[in-house]
Amino acid sequence: MRYSKIPNETIRRLPIYLRGLAMLAQQGERSVSSGKLADFVSVPPFQIRKDFSYFGDFGTRGVGYDIANLSRQIKKILNLEPGHKAALVGVGNLGSAVLAYSGFRIYGFEVEAAFDNDPAKIGKKIGRVSVEDISKINTLARRGIMMAIIAVPEQTAQQVADSLVAAGVKGILNFSPKRITVPKKVKVITIDFATDLARLPYYIPSS
């Protein structure tokens, strides 16, 4: 792989930069300094410059980074081709919020399929997706869907992960606070609201 030396922490920040660049472009900006981008993404300027240096420096002194060029490079590194498809498993409160989420668009993602085991939900149309029976997960590979979002209760998260892996899914975004285990070739990213909330008191002066 061409970019294999980029640290995971830098990879974690690249989508955040991409979102900041998209916001700046919407405001009509064409170039940006690391200092201005820093304000947008809450990452210090030196860190931004260091992160960008891993894949070549696109900045021009006194002018800054060209927004269109930099965005293109980041998308290329992240392998963010347009039309990436994801499936959602679990259409409860959280799953419904995911289906309604507007933030995926700037990355070219679509949630293309949704699954649940509740007969009252199966067949229901939410946005542009119809909820399917969870037993249909095995159709994902032939539909070209290799990413999935797990938003089921924690007791069933592992079982769902196993089905997804069996269905050929290569990447999982897991909202369950429970740890799930998968074969090494499958990448799991866990979102735990609590770990983010738990950082806040550090920054709040004691009263």
Add this chain to the structure above:
Amino acid sequence: MRYSKIPNETIRRLPIYLRGLAMLAQQGERSVSSGKLADFVSVPPFQIRKDFSYFGDFGTRGVGYDIANLSRQIKKILNLEPGHKAALVGVGNLGSAVLAYSGFRIYGFEVEAAFDNDPAKIGKKIGRVSVEDISKINTLARRGIMMAIIAVPEQTAQQVADSLVAAGVKGILNFSPKRITVPKKVKVITIDFATDLARLPYYIPSS
């Protein structure tokens, strides 16, 4: 501040370590090596050792880290006193999922109040919290609530943030993909599902 030299990236990982340590303790473990903890938290062992070195090394060669002691130290650094209270604004799908979320407990958090502007939701009891009219946000300071979670549609996120700041809130967990601006003394942490999903394709080999 005693620990002011700890990088933000280390602070970001501390709650993740704490969750891993809690899981290990539940399994009856009393000590853990950086290698075993690494498996639990998906952070490389060298990074774990480096992070812990910022606040003194609690590990013993060949034995590892004492789980109870290390957990106590991390909680102290993060200022995670038991009984931290948070308020939720926006009781839609996402807000309801937050109220039902079990993951806050290991950090000693309680969501103590919930607000919405929808008359159909106001007065409704969800879990142990009754939904209050959004105009009651100004009662937060006197109830000792200094942290809030924003789960409203993105068009109203800034307005809600302004009200929270006026109500004396010092830390905000923001689920809106829109950027909100607050005075420097207030800390905002943004959770954007999309930035996490956008990292997945990097780790998925192209087919």
